[in-house]
Amino acid sequence: MAPQESKNWIELSIGDIADVIAGGTPQAGNPDNFQEPGTGIAWLTPADLSGYKEKYISLGARDLSQQGYDSSSAKLLPKGSIVFSSRAPIGYVAIAKNDISTNQGFKNFVFTHGVDSSFAYHYLRSIKDIAESLGTGTTFKEISGATAKTLPFVLPPLAEQKVIADKLDTLLAQVETTKARLERIPQILKTFRQSVLASAVSGKLTEEWRLENPSLEPISLDDIETYWSVKYLESGKKRPSLKFIETALLTEVPKSWINTNIGYVFDVYVGATPSRKNEDFWNGDIPWVSSSEVAFCRISSTKETVTKLGLAKTSTNIHPPGTVMLAMIGQGKTRGQVAILDIEACHNQNTAALRVPTDFVVSEYLYFYLTKQYEETRRVGGGNNQQALNKSVVQSLEFPLPPFEEQTEIVRRIEELFAFAERIEQKANAALEHVNHLTQAILAKAFRGELTADWRAANPELISGENSAEALLKKIQVEREAVSKKKAVRKRV
Template identity: 25%
Template sequence: MSKRMELPEGWVEVELGKVCEKAKIVQRKNVEPESKLIYLDIGAIDSVTNQIIRHKEYTWKDAPSRAQQIVHKDDILFSTVRTYLRNIAQVETKLYDGQIASSGFTVIRGNPVATNPKFLFYLTLSQSFLQPLNELQTGTSYPAVRDSDVFSQKIPLPPLPEQHRIVAKIEALFTSLDRGIASLKTAQQQLKIYSQAVLKWAFEGKLTEVWRAQQKTLPDGKEILTLLKSEKKEVCQKKGIKLKDTQPISSEELSELPELPIQMAWARLNDLIWSVKDGPHYSPSYQESGIPFISGGNIKQDGIDFKKAKYISVELHEELSKRCKPEKGDILYTKGGTTGIARVNTYDFEFNVWVHVAVLKHLPSINPFYLQHVLNSQHCYNQSQKYTHGVGNQDLGLTRMILITLPICSLEEQNQIVAAIESRLSVCDKLEETILQSLQQAEALRQSILKKAFAGQLVPQDPNDEPASVLLERIRAERLKATTGKIVKNKKSDK
């Protein structure tokens, strides 16, 4: 808002600090060390809803050094770190009145003589207020602005009655907009539920029930397991790999699993693959370009994000590939950080993986996309979480992941199941894309409302309103009186 604005009659352009009061700083030497406080830091704010959703409690002797500013109801907490993240909220409950906020906030407290607190709150959410501050940020790790940068921003100030009208109009429009957003998010959640239902139906044999009834030569589940065992033995002999027996599924486990058609059977993941390896258990030396090197965070159900990949040298890639080499058609399965996400490698170029990614090489009778979908089903995902151990560094160990139980069927039926799943999920993907576009449009509409509000275009002006310039004179007089002890009469201003 640093650019010169053409404002309606009765409005003025003013530095934010001219209409704000400073928050008091706690003198910690004067407080009782054992007394308690409620502390608000950046983590207290939900940057989507712009509300305070949590707080911390300390005694003063244990409180962080940034616990400095006394806040009151209606104050605006404006994070000076990464302003583009919009960690902004208003103190709306008496619970936090008189409590303590981090020095990482600029506390914006409007003078009630000239400002409506909600008007200033919505102003700080507008892109026209945030963008100039984004450009002023300094620092690399934690780009930030100073309090003085925030308070020096020029803002449009309408007459006080018009501020009230603007706030009422914004809240009416936002209420309607939020209802629409809530409906979109409900639809989004329903799509996720439907997608999981599709996978559940698929792997219980329900999506291919009609197709299966038309087949006359399908093997039964026992024959499929025998075929897979024979295939694995043959592949391992050809590759010179020691064949490791699969832990049988116990009768107790089987009793808890859904009943399958006779043409399907329960197996363990180890029955479907001939190799499972992960990447190096150390951070390699990275470089600006070379062979892409990905971790678990790069793997999504809809593909691999190579834009955020790191790079290693060709020589290191060749060395690492001696133990674990991702090839087209392999399954990449996240085993560290966010665990239990599977994706087929559909890429024609070479890359390598870190320890947080397992590379599964499947048997010839396994459709890789069948394996991808079944591993991403709720049944398998739940098991992946059960087998994920650790608190800080979570890990889905290789020896545990191969114990995951999953349904298996003939390759012909796998192909049918994949086609049935993807035809349905492709519709979900299109609907999801439409919902995301609508949500983006809703945010653009929100900013459009704010832009009109602070340009004087949202509500009509009333020529009988006391001009904002008179309010500023009143603030100046108050401040002068406070500093000099003298009563200063306001000069009359033309309305």
């Protein structure tokens, strides 16, 4: 039964007022069956509507040639027909801007007099879930021509159809505009974060802060060397000599900073993997970091652990919290990503561990610097056949080092600005989620008759008598009966 607000509408099946026309495909292996788009007979596949947001469609990725058209079961649909994908997936919909044909992945609707194309387009969008629920099949869901004829449809008076379609065009365009703006926010914030990092590690972010703190002296590399020498002596070892090729230090830094190489500041380790063949090496109490876990994050747990025996039988080491991990090798975008250890952990050979001289460097400053340098680090590591970094390359990376107090201030400001960006992104995502539900909510409201309740009250003469839905349906039935002995769609070019 129709809702009270629209009781002058008629509920029926789409097959009662439209011809349902399937499509076809000529032999795909014969290139003579196809032509460049716009040069032959317009032809669509469901792929042509994937991601397609326009209301009207005029052609697909390729046309049929006359030969291809004649040798297939494709039919030419008249301008204004509704193309509706019936499989892979179900429910893509558009209005034919011109005469057009489709493949067999469509069940298309050709209406006679009395149904506004825009109204039908919006209505079919509103019942996508219903159409999907009627699909059958194992490899992919599909609705048959017989099922397509049973899809629900509502028939308001023609004048009201046009009003509904116009209102929906306006409202849904506003929704799409809002959605597009919200979808741009993550990229805007990504650019903002990159700008913050660039400003931070160049000294611009704390330029005024330095003027307020003019007495800060540059950190001494000799002091850092002494720090590490003492650490090694405490463990009964001698610090290995550094063996790396210094890269050119091209970055200009403030006077109170020094520009140096990673290897002169941090103790760099490459990990190892205990033998997988020995079960006694695995599932112990020692966290073991793989490169896939080094993903611009803090690491508080690991997917795998090793035993003390596994640790003893390999060249990997346990590193303290605050150590910065750098992925040297990995699939996709892994190489160059960084993380901070919040736990003691060892690691595999695809990662470098940068132990931090905590008297001189804030771990988070190094983390943010390497985050900013991600693309550059990948470029440096992509200059060989292995597409990988190694220990000497990591040690040679350029590193601008501010005074310790300024590092602390830089980290504080970055975290504050990133938190601000995160709050904006969360609000934008919540708004986008709401907007994503708006289209179906507006469509549902329209087809309950709520969008045109005031219009009906103001225009009773346009929805009654000869303008009523009942009178319109009779006209449609008479017209369909008159052409019932003719083909609803003829093959023609």
